[in-house]
Amino acid sequence: DQQVKQNSPSLSVQEGRISILNCDYTNSMFDYFLWYKKYPAEGPTFLISISSIKDKNEDGRFTVFLNKSAKHLSLHIVPSQPGDSAVYFCAASAGGGGSNYKLTFGKGTLLTVNP
Amino acid sequence: NAGVTQTPKFRILKIGQSMTLQCTQDMNHNYMYWYRQDPGMGLKLIYYSVGAGITDKGEVPNGYNVSRSTTEDFPLRLELAAPSQTSVYFCASSYSRGWELFFGEGSRLTVL
Numbered sequence: 001d002q003q004v005k006q007n008s009p010s011l012s013v014q015e016g017r018i019s020i021l022n023c024d025y026t027n028s029m030f031d032y033f034l035w036y037k038k039y040p041a042e043g044p045t046f047l048i049s050i051s052s053i054k055d056k057n058e059d060g061r062f063t064v065f066l067n068k069s070a071k072h073l074s075l076h077i078v079p080s081q082p083g084d085s086a087v088y089f090c091a092a093s094a095g096g097g098g099s100n101y102k103l104t105f106g107k108g109t110l111l112t113v114n115p
Numbered sequence: 116n117a118g119v120t121q122t123p124k125f126r127i128l129k130i131g132q133s134m135t136l137q138c139t140q141d142m143n144h145n146y147m148y149w150y151r152q153d154p155g156m157g158l159k160l161i162y163y164s165v166g167a168g169i170t171d172k173g174e175v176p177n178g179y180n181v182s183r184s185t186t187e188d189f190p191l192r193l194e195l196a197a198p199s200q201t202s203v204y205f206c207a208s209s210y211s212r213g214w215e216l217f218f219g220e221g222s223r224l225t226v227l
Contacts, residue, residue: 004157006157009155034215041220041221042220042221043119043205043207043218043219043220043221044158044205044216044218045218046215046216046217049215089157089158091157091158102160102163102173103158103160103216104157105150105157105158105159106157107155107156107157108157
């Protein structure tokens with residue numbers, strides 16, 4: 001029973017273009033969403049987050065959009081750079097107040113940015 | 116600044132053996148976690164701790180035990196290893212609820 005779904009196992013884009021990574025969730029109790037990036041042989045690193053009271057959060061080249069009615073969020077990377085090539089995990093938590101001590105992760109999407 | 120340190124990075128176990136994965140953090144974080152990642156899957160929470168002396172089960176705790184005697188250390192014990200425990204294990208920590216998790220580099224365990 002996957003509560004957080006990343007239906008695209010991989011995505012390939014050209015350098016300088018936009019990368020859009022998608023994530024769907026089924027648990028309506030989720031109220032805090034995060035994206036993590038993972039390089040091979042390293043642990044995941046936090047990228048950006050969004051609370052359910054917002055529909056958009058921006059940090060430099062990274063923007064996360066949340067559509068609560070559709071239970072869908074997306075991560076936009078503009079412009080994409082070769083160093084962005086990594087696995088991106090969507091994660092969600094429930095409990096209010098941004099309590100992210102119990103995260104449910106998606107399976108991840110491998111992003112490849114071609115020079 | 117070391118962050119979250121896990122040892123060992125790689126280990127091969129025989130079925131029925133036991134071992135402990137070590138995790139230590141130097142950020143004075145209250146919350147610590149153990150996740151496992153199976154091939155092609157997301158991370159699943161095994162155990163977590165909200166402070167020294169306090170631990171609780173996550174989503175997949177069977178076959179594992181933890182302890183938290185200090186703020187810095189959160190070892191994960193595997194008793195009677197089984198092939199189903201072949202996975203990459205990640206330890207993580209956070210300052211408190213609502214704060215980002217910092218992950219270690221992972222420990223790859225193979226049970227044959």
